[in-house]
Amino acid sequence: MKRIALGIQYDGTSWRGWQTQPDGRTVQDTLETALKKFSLADIATTCAGRTDAGVHALEQVVHFDTDLDRDMFSWVRGVNAFLPASIAVRWACEVAPEGEEQFHARFSATARTYRYLLYNHPVRSPLLSGKAGWVFRPLTVETMQSAASYLLGVHDFTAFRAAECQAKSPVKTMHEIRIERRGDLLMFTLRANAFLHHMVRNIVGSLIVVGTGNQSPEWLKSVLDGKDRSRAAPTFMPDGLYLARIDYDPKWKLPHEPLFPLL
Known part of the structure; x- marks a missing residue:
């Protein structure tokens, strides 16, 4: 089982926030639907910080566990093929456990x-x-x-x-x-x-x-x-x-999304 971290960017204008809701009009629901279409398996994600309706993200970080063996760039290109224009996976990174400690998008x-x-x-x-x-x-x-x-x-x-x-x-x-x-x-x-x-x-x-x-x-x-x-x-x-940036210990070797000049 691998743990993968993704950097997600989204325009929150048309979404009801990050966290899953029954009507499915959230960023999490849309991302997990795209992950399922790409992997042909149910994948649950955990985010670094939930955002409200109308709030945007330059760099949201999520993690999930999977048995699927894919190149990291395949997760980016493959999942993005099933996402709307307002949401994009910007990077993917496999996060190996550090001793007994395991990466967690929120708690790490x-x-x-x-x-x-x-x-x-x-x-x-x-x-x-x-x-x-x-x-x-x-x-x-x-x-x-x-x-x-x-x-x-x-x-x-x-x-x-x-x-x-x-x-x-x-x-x-x-x-x-x-x-x-x-x-x-x-x-x-x-x-x-x-x-x-x-x-x-x-x-x-x-x-x-x-x-x-x-x-x-x-x-x-x-x-x-x-x-x-x-x-x-x-x-x-x-x-x-x-949501502009999430900081982690350098040991996890996560990439950082460069901030737009305006932001």
Whole structure:
């Protein structure tokens, strides 16, 4: 039995998120259907991090077990032949056990990076529909970055946790939050050991409240410390959210998807 890891990229606009659902309109359902058509066997996948409806992935990582003997590139070309244009296998890699330890797409991950692309302009752009969030009020990057600094390190992120979140603990380690402006586009980069359900969108929404001048940077610290979801901003739109990278120990020798220049 072999364990194979795949790097998956997808446009989440038309999908109901990653995780399998009865109607089959999810990325996982579509990928597993393509794997079955290619391998002529049922294959169950495990992902590094589930994404919600409308959320995209530059680099989702999954693993599965199989007895099928195929070249790694055959998994890429073969499975892609059965996938729609909005989903693609970008790479495949056999992950051999390390001693008694076995690779696991979720539990072997050491960090996850999300990026949120935001269009900051008085008028919405139809060309960015589904690919970027939109705020028409002017935003000040410096005040948002100042507020974001309060979230770095180990914290209880209950204030930014969805009610339906199934994580065992709200305590996560935020390694980095970076906010950059390129003309009318803002890029939020958040890297942590793991994220709670809706955590990125809730943080971005709260940073926007600070960026518009409606709250001070210190307000975000009080929200974090208060551990009360009702005090933070509403969950921001999913359109501009991208699962950008999953970090693993180099011993697994997984390739990394190069980030698009814009993201």
